[in-house]
Amino acid sequence: MSDLLGRLRERGWRLTSQRRVVAEVLDGEHVHLTADEVHARAVERLPEISRATVYNALGELVTLGEVVELSTDGRAKRYDPNARHPHHHLVCSRCGTIRDVHPTGDLMTGLAAEERFGFTVSKVEVTYRGLCPACAGQDA
Amino acid sequence: MSDLLGRLRERGWRLTSQRRVVAEVLDGEHVHLTADEVHARAVERLPEISRATVYNALGELVTLGEVVELSTDGRAKRYDPNARHPHHHLVCSRCGTIRDVHPTGDLMTGLAAEERFGFTVSKVEVTYRGLCPACAGQDA
C-alpha cells in the first residue's frame, strides 16, 4: 500500500466509486494482474462495475504514470502498480509467472550514440526469460 | 539474403510452394513485419495462399529458431528474420518504427544470482523506447 488514492486526489482525479475500487485493487497487492483479473476483484467490492470502466480507469492510471502496462507475451496486457519503483521483469516461458527484478548497472549506457539513430530514448525495458523452479523440475 | 531456404531444406523442412514464398518474403528484407504484412507480400507471389498457412509457417520458423517473434506493443506480433544476429530493439512510442540495435556489454551480468529466484534464465530481451527523429519534430 502506498496511498495511491491520496496521490490521485491531489492530482484532481475525479473520484467515483468505480475508480476508487480499481485503485484499491491495484494498490493492495504488488502483482501483475490482467484487466479481467482486476475486474474480477473489483466486482467483489462493487458488483455492477463494468469491464469498460475498468479498462478506462486502467488506461488513465497508465497515462498518469501510476501504473505500468506490460505486454510480456502476446496475450492480455498486465498492469503493474509498482510504477514508483523502477524495475524489470523475469518471466517464466512455460507458466507465465512474473517476478520483479532490480538489475545493477546502467543499462542505458550500453546503447552508444551512433546506435540511437537520432531517437530520443526515454526508457528501457528488460525482460529476462527462462523457467521458474517449478517448471524447470518437470519432464517434457 | 542469407540462404534461409537452404538451411530449411537441410533440416528436412517439407518444402511446399506456400512455405517457400513465406521464407522468401522474410529472407528478402530485414524488417519486422506482422503476420498480415507477410501474408500481403506472399499473396503478390502466390495469390491463393491463406492466412492460416502463413500463421502456420511463421510458427514453425519460430520453433526452428530461424525467426524471432516480437510483442513490442499490445498489437500484432512482428516477425524478425534476423534471428542469427542476436540484437535488441529501439521502438518509437508514437509511430511504432522499430530499429535493430546492438548494445555493448553483457546484460546478463546485471542480474545477480540472488535476484534470479531460482529461475534458469535463457535469454534477455531489451526494448529501448522513445521518439524517432520524425516524431520528435512534430508538435503535440
Next chain:
DNA sequence: ATCCTACGATGGACGCAATCCAAGTCAAGA
C-alpha cells in the same frame, strides 16, 4: 514414371482481448 499416404493447405467459424458508442448517471463546484 507412377503410386501412396502422411503431412500441409484451405477458408470459414470461432475465441479472446480490447475498444467504441449512444444513452443514462453522478461528483463536485456554484
Next chain:
DNA sequence: TCTTGACTTGGATTGCGTCCATCGTAGGAT
C-alpha cells in the same frame, strides 16, 4: 439544491489469432 460536464454502462464491434474438417500434394517407395 441545482447544474453540467465528466463518468459509467453493456452490447456491438474490431483486431488478431487459432481451430477444424476437408482437400491437395511433396516426396519416398516401387
